[in-house]
Amino acid sequence: MSETRENFSGKTGFILAAAASAVGLGNIWRFPTVAAEHGGGTFLIVYILVTLFFGTMLMITEVALGRHTRKSALHAYGQLDKRGKLIGIVSTIIPVMIMPYYCVVGGWVVGYFAAACMGTDMTAASAFGDFTGSWLAVLAFLAFVAISFYVLYRGVSKGIETVNKIFMPALLIMLVCLTVYMLIQPGIGEGLGAYLGFDWGKLNGELILAAIGQSFYSLSLAMGIMIAYGSYMKKDTDIERTVMSIGVIDILVAFLAGLFIVPAVFNGGSVAGGPGLIFQTLPNIFAGIPFGEVIAVLFYAIVLIAAATSAISIGETIIASLRDVLNISRTRSLAITALFTTIAGTLVCLGFGPLSGMKIFGMGAFDILDFLTNSVLMPLTAIGMCIFVGHIIGNKVIQDEVKESSEFKTMRIHSVMIKWVCPIALSLILLSGLGII
Ligand code: PHE
Numbered sequence: 001m002s003e004t005r006e007n008f009s010g011k012t013g014f015i016l017a018a019a020a021s022a023v024g025l026g027n028i029w030r031f032p033t034v035a036a037e038h039g040g041g042t043f044l045i046v047y048i049l050v051t052l053f054f055g056t057m058l059m060i061t062e063v064a065l066g067r068h069t070r071k072s073a074l075h076a077y078g079q080l081d082k083r084g085k086l087i088g089i090v091s092t093i094i095p096v097m098i099m100p101y102y103c104v105v106g107g108w109v110v111g112y113f114a115a116a117c118m119g120t121d122m123t124a125a126s127a128f129g130d131f132t133g134s135w136l137a138v139l140a141f142l143a144f145v146a147i148s149f150y151v152l153y154r155g156v157s158k159g160i161e162t163v164n165k166i167f168m169p170a171l172l173i174m175l176v177c178l179t180v181y182m183l184i185q186p187g188i189g190e191g192l193g194a195y196l197g198f199d200w201g202k203l204n205g206e207l208i209l210a211a212i213g214q215s216f217y218s219l220s221l222a223m224g225i226m227i228a229y230g231s232y233m234k235k236d237t238d239i240e241r242t243v244m245s246i247g248v249i250d251i252l253v254a255f256l257a258g259l260f261i262v263p264a265v266f267n268g269g270s271v272a273g274g275p276g277l278i279f280q281t282l283p284n285i286f287a288g289i290p291f292g293e294v295i296a297v298l299f300y301a302i303v304l305i306a307a308a309t310s311a312i313s314i315g316e317t318i319i320a321s322l323r324d325v326l327n328i329s330r331t332r333s334l335a336i337t338a339l340f341t342t343i344a345g346t347l348v349c350l351g352f353g354p355l356s357g358m359k360i361f362g363m364g365a366f367d368i369l370d371f372l373t374n375s376v377l378m379p380l381t382a383i384g385m386c387i388f389v390g391h392i393i394g395n396k397v398i399q400d401e402v403k404e405s406s407e408f409k410t411m412r413i414h415s416v417m418i419k420w421v422c423p424i425a426l427s428l429i430l431l432s433g434l435g436i437i
Contacts, residue, residue: 009157011237014229016164017313018063018242019249021225023171024310025105026218028303029278031254032261034214039202040195040262046203046211048251054425055215056247057410057417058382059226061389063239064401066230072320073224076231077385080393087384091224092321094377095314098223099337100344101369102314103148106307107141107349108132112279113300114140119293122283128276133353141349142342148311149338152319155330156232160312167305174302175253178295179260185289191266195258213429217374218250220313222382228317238406253306260299278303315341375433383426390419 008014035043069076073091077084111131115122122128131137151159182188220226233239265281282299286292315337322333347355351364360368389398395415402408431437 007156007234008229008232008237009161010234011242013157013161013164014233014237015242015245015249016168017160018059018220018226018229018246020160020164020168020309021220021229021313022218022246022250022310023168023253024218024220024306025102025303026214027250027254028257028261028306031214031218032258033277034210035254035258036195036262036266038207038210039199041198042200042202043207043211044196044255044258045198046208047215047254050208050211051215051219051247051251052244053413054212054417054422055219055221056243057414058216058221058385058422059219059243059246060239060402060410060414061385061398061418062221062226063230063233063243064398065385065389066227067233067235067239068397068401070231071227072231072317072324073227074321075324076227077388080397081388083392084388087381087388090377090384091222091227091381094223094373094381095225095317095321096340097369097373097377099311099314099318099341100348101366102307102311103145103341103345104137104141104348104366106144106148106304106311107137107345108279109300109304109307110144110147111137111140112283113297113304116293116296116300121287122279123287125280127283128279133356135353137352138346138349141345144308144311145338145341145345148308148315149334149341151308151312152315152334152337153331156316160316163312164309167309171302171305172253174298175256175260178298178302179256181291181295182260182264182289185264188263191263192259194266195262209425209429209432212425213433216378216382216426216429218254219247220310222378222385223314223317224321225313225317228320229313231320236405239402240406240408240410376430379426379430379433383423383430386418386423386426390415390423395419 008017035047065076065080066072069079071079074088077088077091108131112122122131151163153159154162183192216222261277261282264285265277283296286296286299289295318337319330319333322328322336323330326333348365348369351358351366356364358364363371389395395418398414399408399411402411408414428437
């Protein structure tokens with residue numbers, strides 16, 4: 001390799017970078033909806049437990065795999081055993097498929113942030129559709145790509161770490177302020193009860209699977225990201241504590257986002273999910289509260305930070321993999337990744353406008369990429385990783401790596417989870433994503 005591998009400057013740098021990857025649209029956009037759909041408080045408790053005992057165990061495994069091999073996912077698995085090569089290949093393809101469409105959503109956020117700053121009225125029912133189908137959406141997408149790749153161009157410590165150090169705390173502070181402000185608005189009580197109320201009757205298999213699926217996506221697992229980041233982690237950084245901190249930050253942001261959004265949009269029924277929630281429902285809520293214009297600017301700034309820092313983490317993962325495959329410099333790898341993202345993302349963007357007639361199996365490019373990654377390839381890769389680590393190479397590799405920097409207090413839980421619980425639960429998620437169960 002033409003340049004030496006970069007390192008995060010220490011524990012804080014790593015926690016911030018991994019948390020910045022984890023905290024994304026999944027927390028602010030997806031979590032509030034899923035939580036509201038599945039009975040609020042009941043879902044929240046299950047989600048917290050699942051993240052602490054399930055998600056973090058998978059994350060420890062990924063980070064340790066990366067740090068042990070000092071390779072990105074593509075070569076990490078194969079280096080440990082030839083039978084792992086396929087898992088490495090699939091984990092490498094996933095971020096390549098996610099990057100274009102994640103940046104398209106990032107572009108929508110740029111558009112809404114700009115509209116909020118300029119005071120443009122986005123409350124009309126057709127505003128979102130009109131925007132995503134226009135050339136402005138392509139322009140906003142290009143702006144999002146430019147921001148993300150500029151940070152990547154600055155490098156791991158000067159770019160990614162610096163941005164995270166400033167923007168992650170800013171995100172948290174702004175989110176706390178917005179949430180407090182929203183909670184003092186009149187008429188919030190009923191929605192608050194729905195978000196925080198616990199009800200045993202709502203606890204069922206479907207809720208648990210939804211919580212696992214959400215936690216899994218929210219922690220950026222099975223995308224090779226944590227393996228790539230682990231490969232930049234110093235040997236003396238405590239993997240277990242670091243991962244637990246990331247889990248806690250991720251839960252906190254999701255909880256706050258839910259607290260901000262769910263009671264506000266609650267109207268006695270269910271909460272609109274998907275793009276509708278933050279791009280259609282919220283502009284109407286903002287229009288009806290005092291200082292709504294300011295709240296809108298701050299809110300879209302938060303979503304923009306969350307989306308950009310996650311996109312940066314996927315971009316970094318692709319860049320690291322390309323370097324490993326082609327043995328090229330970071331700059332070249334970055335240029336290829338940026339070019340690919342621009343071209344593929346523009347096509348996805350146009351799928352909402354001029355190219356909307358182009359469909360495969362009735363789905364546009366956006367839905368296909370989303371379905372293939374979230375419902376098929378990510379659960380498959382994670383199942384593959386659990387079988388590979390738990391039953392082929394053996395958990396000892398991971399345990400020894402964790403112990404290089406600290407005690408491994410959750411070692412027994414980790415072992416049972418990786419060998420049995422995670423692969424079974426993930427198989428159920430895969431089957432339910434495919435509509436089989
Ligand atoms: N964890 C991210 C989120 O919550 C998900 C993600 C990260 C998706 C990186 C893609 C890339 O939004």
